[in-house]
Amino acid sequence: MSRTLYDKLVDAHKVCDLPDGDMLIYVDFHIMNEYTSPQAFSGLDTKQLSVWRPEAHLAVVDHVNATRSREPHDAASKLLIDNLEANCTKHGIAFYGLGDRRQGIEHVVVPEQGLVVPGMLIACGDSHTTTYGAYGALGFGIGTSEVEHVLATQTLRYKRLKTMLVEIEGDLATGVTAKDIIMKVVQVIGAGGANGYAVEFAGSAIRAQSMSGRMTICNMAVELGGRAALIAADDKAFRMAAGRPHSEMLHFDGEEWVSDPGAEFDTLVRIDAGEIAPLVSWGTSPDQSVSITGHVPHASSLFTPKAKAALERALDYMGLTAGQSVQDIPIDGAFIGSCTNSRIEDLRDAALVLKGRKVAKGVNAIVVPGSALTRLQAEAEGLDTVFIEAGFDWRPESGCSMCLAMNDDIAMDGERIASSTNRNFEGRQGRGARTHLMSPAMVAAAAVAGHLTDVRNCQLEAN
Numbered sequence: 266m267s268r269t270l271y272d273k274l275v276d277a278h279k280v281c282d283l284p285d286g287d288m289l290i291y292v293d294f295h296i297m298n299e300y301t302s303p304q305a306f307s308g309l310d311t312k313q314l315s316v317w318r319p320e321a322h323l324a325v326v327d328h329v330n331a332t333r334s335r336e337p338h339d340a341a342s343k344l345l346i347d348n349l350e351a352n353c354t355k356h357g358i359a360f361y362g363l364g365d366r367r368q369g370i371e372h373v374v375v376p377e378q379g380l381v382v383p384g385m386l387i388a389c390g391d392s393h394t395t396t397y398g399a400y401g402a403l404g405f406g407i408g409t410s411e412v413e414h415v416l417a418t419q420t421l422r423y424k425r426l427k428t429m430l431v432e433i434e435g436d437l438a439t440g441v442t443a444k445d446i447i448m449k450v451v452q453v454i455g456a457g458g459a460n461g462y463a464v465e466f467a468g469s470a471i472r473a474q475s476m477s478g479r480m481t482i483c484n485m486a487v488e489l490g491g492r493a494a495l496i497a498a499d500d501k502a503f504r505m506a507a508g509r510p511h512s513e514m515l516h517f518d519g520e521e522w523v524s525d526p527g528a529e530f531d532t533l534v535r536i537d538a539g540e541i542a543p544l545v546s547w548g549t550s551p552d553q554s555v556s557i558t559g560h561v562p563h564a565s566s567l568f569t570p571k572a573k574a575a576l577e578r579a580l581d582y583m584g585l586t587a588g589q590s591v592q593d594i595p596i597d598g599a600f601i602g603s604c605t606n607s608r609i610e611d612l613r614d615a616a617l618v619l620k621g622r623k624v625a626k627g628v629n630a631i632v633v634p635g636s637a638l639t640r641l642q643a644e645a646e647g648l649d650t651v652f653i654e655a656g657f658d659w660r661p662e663s664g665c666s667m668c669l670a671m672n673d674d675i676a677m678d679g680e681r682i683a684s685s686t687n688r689n690f691e692g693r694q695g696r697g698a699r700t701h702l703m704s705p706a707m708v709a710a711a712a713v714a715g716h717l718t719d720v721r722n723c724q725l726e727a728n
């Protein structure tokens with residue numbers, strides 16, 4: 266019988282059915298950060314349990330650490346970091362702490378180290394674990410009690426999801442990136458539109474994407490509400506996984522990690538790649554986005570009172586007026602970073618826009634490479650010089666930084682940030698801070714212009 270890639274991955278990891286209809290699945294690899302793991306380790310201690318397979322876990326410091334310097338900026342973050350290290354030492358788990366060349370944002374570090382390969386099942390106490398779907402691997406976020414369960418048993422209780430196929434056919438227009446693809450999908454399906462689904466992305470526009478672009482797409486697919494995102498594993502995926510420090514994981518390549526021809530999905534969505542423009546979010550939900558040539562919407566364009574009220578609340582929080590041109594929106598800050606867009610390809614894209622240009626007066630621009638190794642690669646290519654000469658703050662350390670207000674990079678009340686991140690909820694980058702999501706090249710263009718702007722104008726000028 267034809268099976269979807271999702272079903273193949275679930276079947277391959279199923280240990281047994283449970284009496285209540287759920288199943289037990291085997292977790293090939295589990296990642297932890299300093300923020301969502303402490304209670305799990307305390308739970309093990311209380312129950313006097315040990316870690317069943319220490320070599321199948323990795324802990325990375327990324328959420329609370331400062332990126333201006335290696336020193337933790339306050340006692341609370343130092344405690345979380347030190348606790349994680351102590352727990353890992355006690356249980357024999359690999360730990361990439363501050364100052365380690367392998368440290369960085371977990372979802373950048375794992376592919377970089379070859380710890381994800383097609384066919385794997387990876388769990389992590391972080392929702393953006395869907396990133397690994399780019400490799401034809403099943404990655405998903407888990408809660409703290411599940412972290413404890415994986416540590417103790419290497420398994421999880423699991424309920425099979427419904428399947429959704431998102432097909433994106435055709436060629437992307439110049440200046441349109443993977444970030445615009447996924448922002449378009451979120452706009453079309455809606456935040457929460459894929460609740461209860463595993464979403465597979467297919468079509469010529471997806472096949473044409475680099476692995477970095479595919480990771481951006483699968484990373485932000487969680488904003489659809491989907492608990493899994495997948496892309497068929499092709500040569501690009503296997504080549505990307507090979508030749509890295511942990512590529513011995515590649516023994517998972519026995520199966521074709523693709524959906525069989527004729528496999529049936531519960532839902533099908535089709536999007537024409539040619540119709541996607543560079544997008545920016547205007548509101549406080551990732552699906553509240555519009556083409557950079559567009560306007561902030563009017564409540565009259567909506568049908569239900571609930572939707573109208575949500576739009577008005579978002580406009581109020583964002584300090585915007587219905588109908589205004591998005592290119593007229595001035596910014597106070599620009600942030601390039603996060604597990605969505607801080608890989609070397611993202612930095613190269615932004616640097617292309619910034620070369621020979623200067624950040625507008627009054628704009629505080631920051632770039633935080635996704636990992637220490639990404640930073641070293643960027644410095645070897647001279648990208649740091651391009652960013653610094655343009656007026657960006659080039660951070661010497663790596664982490665989540667201004668993606669969320671959990672460390673010392675916090676946007677001020679009312680500050681408006683052009684951001685290469687994935688979430689724009691109220692208060693995400695700081696209390697009262699206003700986030701506009703977009704691609705890294707679009708952030709660079711906005712930093713130079715001092716307002717949201719169409720990156721294609723910069724690209725034309727450069728040619």
Ligand SMILES: CC(C)[C@H](C(=O)O)[C@@H](O)C(=O)O
Pocket residue numbers: 300301328390391392393406669
């Ligand atoms: C802190 C963590 C639990 C959270 C997540 O799960 O995604 C964070 O990484 C985020 O992006 O909001």
Ligand code: SF4
Pocket residue numbers: 327328370391393603604605664665668669687
């Ligand atoms: S970079 Fe942002 S989205 Fe990614 S794990 Fe960190 S906080 Fe979450």
